Amino acid sequence: MILTVTLNTALDVTYTVDALVPHRSHRVGEVIERPGGKGLNVARVLGALGHDTVVTGFVGGATGAVLRDLLAPLPPRDALVRVAGNTRRTLAITDRSTGDTTQLNEPGPQVGAAEWAAFLRTYGELVADADAVALCGSLPPGIHVGAYAELIRTARAAGVPVLLDTSGEPLRRGIAARPDLVKPNTDELARLTGFREPLRAARDARRRGAHAVIASLGPEGLLAETPEGGWRAAPPTPVRGNPTGAGDSAVAGLLSALAEGLDWPGRLARAVALSTATVLAPAAGEFDAAAYAELLPRVTVEPYAAAS
Numbered sequence: 001m002i003l004t005v006t007l008n009t010a011l012d013v014t015y016t017v018d019a020l021v022p023h024r025s026h027r028v029g030e031v032i033e034r035p036g037g038k039g040l041n042v043a044r045v046l047g048a049l050g051h052d053t054v055v056t057g058f059v060g061g062a063t064g065a066v067l068r069d070l071l072a073p074l075p076p077r078d079a080l081v082r083v084a085g086n087t088r089r090t091l092a093i094t095d096r097s098t099g100d101t102t103q104l105n106e107p108g109p110q111v112g113a114a115e116w117a118a119f120l121r122t123y124g125e126l127v128a129d130a131d132a133v134a135l136c137g138s139l140p141p142g143i144h145v146g147a148y149a150e151l152i153r154t155a156r157a158a159g160v161p162v163l164l165d166t167s168g169e170p171l172r173r174g175i176a177a178r179p180d181l182v183k184p185n186t187d188e189l190a191r192l193t194g195f196r197e198p199l200r201a202a203r204d205a206r207r208r209g210a211h212a213v214i215a216s217l218g219p220e221g222l223l224a225e226t227p228e229g230g231w232r233a234a235p236p237t238p239v240r241g242n243p244t245g246a247g248d249s250a251v252a253g254l255l256s257a258l259a260e261g262l263d264w265p266g267r268l269a270r271a272v273a274l275s276t277a278t279v280l281a282p283a284a285g286e287f288d289a290a291a292y293a294e295l296l297p298r299v300t301v302e303p304y305a306a307a308s
């Protein structure tokens, strides 16, 4: 079983408008609502790939009830922990004229000490049965900034591989707890390390404690810096579309391929094909299955000299 953790779950709302113009009123063409937050997107893609997946994190209030209803018919199993506050919404606005997407993320509900303690109990039980754990997304208000570091230590003590996908101070603290894998984008890596050049930044992130670093290069694919070697993986051509959730699909690709025993080039090829096929789908947590099958054999994975 693969466990994904989304401490700040969200009801993801996607609007499509003809053209997004600040200070103007807009008629929304299409409205899509999905159970979201990064770990839920990862789990939905893992479920679509046929992997047994459990989601945990916090859910609450009227928005949380809608999220749970939308999640119920999908493959991931729901082990979300209840909070008194209302689950947040996130809004992705896709502009048809440019193809660009603008993202607005609410902060999320306040989480109290008793709710955090209840979550830690659930997490401890789930980790004991997990083959891998993914810790994903921002922290809701009230959760301490070292929360991911704490969850990484629990997974490591249980001997379960753990992937961290977050940003800012939770990433900095999390990396110091020595996760097996981190998947920052180039901006997050630059904020963490001070280096804009992705290879230099990825090597620095490894020195800070991450066992392996998979840097997302946006439409250009992924850069991997691991103890087994370094690779660049790229789609045959960059695609345009809604990139929301593309990174989550890359995480699902890496974890599913790890669980199936694929080597690094196989993991990276799957991650790039899935994230590219997600850009072609209208909402996060979904991918264009035909595009994925067509892209997978055409992803290029090139090694480069590993750091000494």
Ligand SMILES: O=P(O)(O)OC[C@@]1(O)O[C@H](CO)[C@@H](O)[C@@H]1O
Pocket (backbone or CB within 6 Å): 008, 010, 012, 036, 037, 038, 041, 090, 103, 105, 136, 137, 138, 139, 244, 245, 246, 247, 248, 284
């Ligand atoms: O605020 P966070 O937790 O960093 O990101 C939340 C979020 O924008 O990320 C996903 C796309 O990766 C969306 O489904 C989701 O709502």
